[in-house]
Amino acid sequence: MxxxxxxxxxxxxxxxxxxxxxxxxxxxxxxxxxxxxxxxxxxxxxxxxxxxxxxxxxxxxxxxxxxxxTEKNKAHAGLARLLVVSKKGLAVITSARRYPLAYDTNPMNRMFPVTGKNGKQVRDASVAAISWHDKKIDTLSQDFEVMRRTCGACHQKEFDEFSKSTMATNGKQSQYKGWISKDRGPHNCGPWFEGNLESMQANTMLPMSPESNRINQKVCNSCHVGCLDCHYKPQKINPADPNSGPHTFMKTPPSESCYGNGRASICHAGPEDRRRGAGYFGGSFSFPEGNDPDVHLKAKVGCLDCHESSKSNLSIGHGMVKRQAQDSCKRCHADVVKTHATTIHRNLSCEACHIQRVAGYQGTYWGPGYIAGAATPYFKYKAYYGYMPGPVLIRDQSGRWIPVKPFPMAVMNQKTSPFKPGLYWRYPLGLPDLKRTDDAWGYVGLFGNLPENNNALLWIQMDKVSHKLGKSRSCDSCHETTDGSQMQKVTWEYSDPGAFTFNGSHEVLANRNGLYIKGMQSEKIELEKGYALSALAPWVYLKDAWQIQGDFSLPVIIDRGKYDLLKNNHDSSKKFGLIHK
Structure with missing residues (x-):
């Protein structure tokens, strides 16, 4: 005692x-x-x-x-603090903040810096983004030295494993060395600008300054993670809960952290709800806002419940998350997975039937513009936001049918291209799951006949869509046509810089001869001063150029009479082995 x-x-x-x-x-x-x-x-x-x-x-x-x-400046010397990023040049604001972060109820923008105006605290309109103190002030990329001295001081094993992970090394996006990377092709997110200025300038018809190259890379870096992006969840102080406040940490990263944790549409919110258009959260994260979320969100099934990580498999390494999650379906839906394997549709992925109404980008074009106040030949005119009623189904590299959202893309002012028209896969099937995706793309060609910004490199983005699971699509949504062709009518609204908002539409046709994006049309486009139509809407001049050859048709129904009898009768369809039980 x-x-x-x-x-x-x-x-x-x-x-x-x-x-x-x-x-x-x-x-x-x-x-x-x-x-x-x-x-x-x-x-x-x-x-x-x-x-x-x-x-x-x-x-x-x-x-x-x-x-x-004891003196303030000396005590703060070398301090790692919140990074508040200005809209001008995406530079970190180094002046002291008068107020802490404020919080809102919008899950996509639930925290933001404020400033004083007329005696009140208002959202600081000069701020483009916020990032945590394990990022570098000059590049916004991960600061591994700060991580090592802070988180890594107590969690050395986790830090060592994380620092080698795909997320920490930017292992996927950094493989896109330029627009003509032979291994990976051009990508909607753009190239990895860091270290590639010289090679990219060699194939760009317009001058590209080191400053614009640096700012373009900063945009990329703002999405890539450090320790705090996953485990730190600041929130408003709750007097009834001492665990809640601006220093709240989570041992297991919550699903919200995968979506930027309330700091706008970053991390996986961008690739899922913006680009693929079939995200997990939907709602305020979707573009247009309000698209349905994944059915598993309501059931409180989190990202790491389906995607293997060190939470479920220590050997995978801290910070590694397995992209392919189809094997996890049988943990909750064992009977469905078992009976699906015996049906005529056994070569369809679960997502092929259970995803509808994909939103997000319906067209994206990289052309001359301004980013954070600096002129660049590569501004991403991306806000062609709209809806495709359902994804298009294509065979993946193993012959399985998967859903994709094809949409037109172009990058202007390219001198040459090494590709031949046709369908390509971002990563070969032989790579292990942790190192590949099931995303495809279709190379169209290098096109002129524009009044400026000629030599437009055209491709069709075809990312696999995997979330927004819900009620299955109807039989007719795939088999209404007698020749197996697929047609999706797409509507969108443009709201990016360069022009006043306008609405438009196009069609996506997939048949036995090829994949086509056709009939692109819009309201009259009124340009803002200093912008060219060819930069933000090259489709006006190129019309129906987006097409690739190949058989993109679905299997043809031979006995249409039997099909008509069974398509609306689930019990009979199950009995005849058409759908799972």
Whole structure:
């Protein structure tokens, strides 16, 4: 008993000494002092941070700085702090903030910087984005040295594994070395600009400044993750819950963290709800806003419940997440998976039937424009947002039918192209699951006949859509035509820079002869000053150029009479082995 008392007293003494020499706690833990400095909103006590982080660490162990110094500038020297990114040049704002982050109820933009205006706190309109302190101020990319000294100091194994992961190394996107990368082809997200300026300039008909190249890369970097993007979940202080606040951490990353955790449409929100148009969350994350979410969201099935990670398989390595998740379906739907394998539709992926109404990009064009105030030959005119009633089905590399959303793409002012027209796969089938995707693309050609921005490299983006699972599509949505052709009528609205908002439409036709994007039309386009129509809407001049050859038709129904009898009778369809039980 005496030993326990002595030990307890020693711990109190150690804590007292630590607090006595910790200028962070002396200042930020004293509300009266912080308010006298005009920074009352940044008051936080050691007890609050420990309750929210669930970690017995000091301020400096996470934020660095100099806790032994008593003078503000010296104590803040080398401090790792929130990165507030300006719209101008995407530069980090280094001046001290007067207010902490504010919080809203919109899950896509639930946190944002504020500034003072007319005595009130309002959203800071000069800010383009916010990022955490494990990113570099100059590039917005991951700062592995800061991670090593902070998170990695206590979690060395996890840091070592994460630093080698696909997410940490930007392992997928960095493989796109330019628009004419032979291994991967051109991509909707654009190329990896860092380290590729010279080679890209050699094939670009317009000058590309190092500054515009650097800013383009910053846009890429803002989506790629550090430790805090997954495990840090700041939120409004809740007096009833001491675990909630601006220092809240989550051991297992919540699904929201995969979607940027309330910092706009970044991380997987961009590829899923914007580009593929069939995201998990939908709702406010979808473009146009309000598309249906995945049925599993309501059932509270999270990303890591389906996608294998170190949570379910320690050997996979911290920070690695297996993209392919089809094997996880049988954990909850064992009978369905078993009976599906015996049906005539056994070569269809689950998503092929259970995804409808895909939103997001319905066209994207890279041409001259301005990004963060700098002129660039590569601005992404992406806001052709709209709906395709259902995805188009194509055979993947193993012969399985998968759903894709074909949409037209172009990058202007290219000198040459090494590709031949046709269908390509981003990654070969032989690669392990952790290193490949099931995404396809179709090369169209290099086209002229534009008034400017000639030599437009055209392709059809065909990413596999995997989320937004729900009620199965109807039989007629695939088999209404007698020749197996697929037709989807697409409507969209353009709302990016360069022109006043306008509406338009096109059709996607897939048949035994090829894949075609045809009938592109819109309202009259009114350009903004300084923009060319060929940069943001080259389809006006190129019309129906987006097409590739190949058999993209579905199997033809031989006995249409039997089909008509069974298509609306699920019990009979199950009995005859047409659909799963």
């Amino acid at each position: 005496i030993k326990r008392v002595i030990l307890f007293c020693c711990l109190i003494l150690v804590a007292a000494i630590a607090n006595a020499t910790d200028s962070c706690n002396e200042c930020h833990g004293n509300r009266q002092r912080m308010e006298s400095l005009g920074a009352g909103g940044f008051t936080v006590t050691r007890l609050e941070t420990e309750a929210q982080t669930h970690m017995p660490v000091t301020c400096s162990e996470c934020h660095l700085g100099n806790p032994d110094a």
